[in-house]
Amino acid sequence: MYKYDVIIIGGGVCGCAVARELSRYKVNVCVLEKEEDVCCGTSKANSGIVHAGYDAPTGSMKAKMNLRGNQLMEPLSKELDIPFIRNGSLVVGKSKEDMPRLEELYDRGNANGVKGLQILSKEELLEKEPNLGDDVYGALYAPTGGIVCPFELNIALAENANVNGVDFKFCTKVTGIERQEEGYRLLTNQGVYDTKYVVNAAGVYADSLHNMVSEQKINITARRGDYCLLDKRAKAHVRSTIFTLPGKFGKGILVAPTAHGNLILGPTAIDIQDKEGTNTTREGLDQVLKKAGMNVKNLPLRQVITSFAGLRAHEDRDEFIIEELADAPGFIDCAGIESPGLTSCPAIGERIAGILRERMGLVEKDDFISTRKGILRPANLPKEEQAALLRENPAYGNIICRCEMITEGEIIDAIRRPLGAKSLDGVKRRTRAGMGRCQSGFCSPRTMEILAREWKMEVREVTKSGGDSYLVLGTNKDVF
Ligand SMILES: Cc1cc2nc3c(=O)[nH]c(=O)nc-3n(C[C@H](O)[C@H](O)[C@H](O)COP(=O)(O)OP(=O)(O)OC[C@H]3O[C@@H](n4cnc5c(N)ncnc54)[C@H](O)[C@@H]3O)c2cc1C
Numbered sequence: 001m002y003k004y005d006v007i008i009i010g011g012g013v014c015g016c017a018v019a020r021e022l023s024r025y026k027v028n029v030c031v032l033e034k035e036e037d038v039c040c041g042t043s044k045a046n047s048g049i050v051h052a053g054y055d056a057p058t059g060s061m062k063a064k065m066n067l068r069g070n071q072l073m074e075p076l077s078k079e080l081d082i083p084f085i086r087n088g089s090l091v092v093g094k095s096k097e098d099m100p101r102l103e104e105l106y107d108r109g110n111a112n113g114v115k116g117l118q119i120l121s122k123e124e125l126l127e128k129e130p131n132l133g134d135d136v137y138g139a140l141y142a143p144t145g146g147i148v149c150p151f152e153l154n155i156a157l158a159e160n161a162n163v164n165g166v167d168f169k170f171c172t173k174v175t176g177i178e179r180q181e182e183g184y185r186l187l188t189n190q191g192v193y194d195t196k197y198v199v200n201a202a203g204v205y206a207d208s209l210h211n212m213v214s215e216q217k218i219n220i221t222a223r224r225g226d227y228c229l230l231d232k233r234a235k236a237h238v239r240s241t242i243f244t245l246p247g248k249f250g251k252g253i254l255v256a257p258t259a260h261g262n263l264i265l266g267p268t269a270i271d272i273q274d275k276e277g278t279n280t281t282r283e284g285l286d287q288v289l290k291k292a293g294m295n296v297k298n299l300p301l302r303q304v305i306t307s308f309a310g311l312r313a314h315e316d317r318d319e320f321i322i323e324e325l326a327d328a329p330g331f332i333d334c335a336g337i338e339s340p341g342l343t344s345c346p347a348i349g350e351r352i353a354g355i356l357r358e359r360m361g362l363v364e365k366d367d368f369i370s371t372r373k374g375i376l377r378p379a380n381l382p383k384e385e386q387a388a389l390l391r392e393n394p395a396y397g398n399i400i401c402r403c404e405m406i407t408e409g410e411i412i413d414a415i416r417r418p419l420g421a422k423s424l425d426g427v428k429r430r431t432r433a434g435m436g437r438c439q440s441g442f443c444s445p446r447t448m449e450i451l452a453r454e455w456k457m458e459v460r461e462v463t464k465s466g467g468d469s470y471l472v473l474g475t476n477k478d479v480f
Pocket residue numbers: 009010011012013014015032033034035038039040041042043044045046047048049050051172173174175201202203204205223224225226267310311312313337338339340341342343344
């Protein structure tokens with residue numbers, strides 16, 4: 001049996017942001033994650049946009065968390081050494097009739113506290129983004145909109161929390177929760193965990209966990225979003241994030257650069273029953289391709305290198321639920337965190353840590369380490385420094401992923417650092433090896449050899465993403 005002050009269920013951006021904020025204090029914290037790594041749920045499959053904050057209704061939790069998260073993202077990205085770019089966003093109107101809706105967003109944005117909003121004329125818009133369609137009419141411009149790498153954000157939050165003393169237990173699925181005299185007993189596939197406080201950051205499954213302890217039931221629907229990702233050659237097509245006017249199911253299909261210089265198109269918004277249903281569909285991808293081209297002309301669709309889908313955790317009340325439950329003291333929900341959850345995660349972490357600080361009378365540590373150094377990228381170094389690094393450590397001269405120019409040195413770093421990569425996807429999300437044009441066709445066997453060597457296992461034991469996702473099923477001589 002394990003005993004903690006606080007157990008956080010879920011190692012997505014929200015759980016890890018809470019973990020990092022709590023690691024500022026003298027408190028015993030653990031994250032339980034059912035997968036083999038952090039960033040395996042919704043946090044790994046989204047648009048990566050840091051929203052400005054004009055969408056959510058004024059006064060709502062979504063609006064507050066969005067604005068605060070947007071403000072915190074820049075200093076956080078510096079502390080954690082992750083890419084964040086304030087590229088600005090545009091909501092494009094196609095006709096005079098669309099302008100009142102853009103003005104409504106403008107007014108709401110101002111009421112929400114978003115700075116620098118402007119309504120642009122067609123000429124101003126085309127000057128900013130020459131590849132927009134000829135039939136655009138005007139736009140809402142939000143200079144505070146940005147883009148972030150969701151993987152690096154999630155992983156950096158977790159690493160920093162871990163360095164500051166938070167335990168992470170992977171492959172540990174919470175299957176039941178029992179109320180104790182003081183706190184809760186969490187039943188998992190790896191045994192029993194006792195804790196005084198629980199933070200429920202279980203993404204699309206947060207309703208099941210909430211409903212185990214509360215009579216006030218909530219219901220989360222998985223709302224799938226399909227995407228197409230284009231090669232870096234397409235990156236200059238637009239500079240800002242281009243939105244259509246929002247509809248009933250969300251912000252519509254966008255076209256945007258990613259923090260690493262790809263171009264992303266999507267997402268759809270399709271309610272589904274299966275909370276593991278992250279498969280794309282022909283119908284969904286057709287919708288993405290058609291609608292993305294409605295605002296942006298000459299999209300280089302031959303540059304699509306992959307497609308994927310993510311699941312929004314849509315709660316029936318269409319609002320973030322971030323609170324201690326009235327009928328379950330010590331149980332704090334972080335539920336219904338659909339978009340803009342990625343943007344909001346620093347603010348959500350701050351808010352939940354604040355609730356616990358008050359409740360538990362937490363005291364700050366003297367030795368909290370607020371910064372974290374990302375993986376060293378030789379490709380970003382000046383030539384002389386590159387040469388010196390290679391002399392010192394030749395692994396930085398061995399290119400493993402030719403598309404993204406990722407070296408053996410970077411992969412070894414990804415494996416050896418705190419909460420290091422254990423699988424091919426773990427390496428991919430930390431280094432980008434396998435994220436390029438060939439989508440790991442070339443580098444996966446070589447990355448598998450490095451994983452096997454570092455973790456002292458056989459190559460056939462290496463998995464794509466933990467569990468039984470083995471990549472080697474036998475040798476081609478086995479049949480004889
Ligand atoms: C299509 C799409 C586009 C989006 N675009 C944006 C965007 O551009 N900008 C933005 O701000 N937001 C965006 N979002 C929203 C954002 O991605 C999410 O709000 C955010 O990632 C949610 O993080 P989370 O930590 O709450 O959930 P998750 O990342 O899903 O993490 C929950 C974790 O809990 C674990 N878990 C679940 N059940 C258990 C259990 N019983 N025991 C142990 N572990 C468990 C899961 O394995 C998972 O790792 C988008 C979402 C989608 C789907």
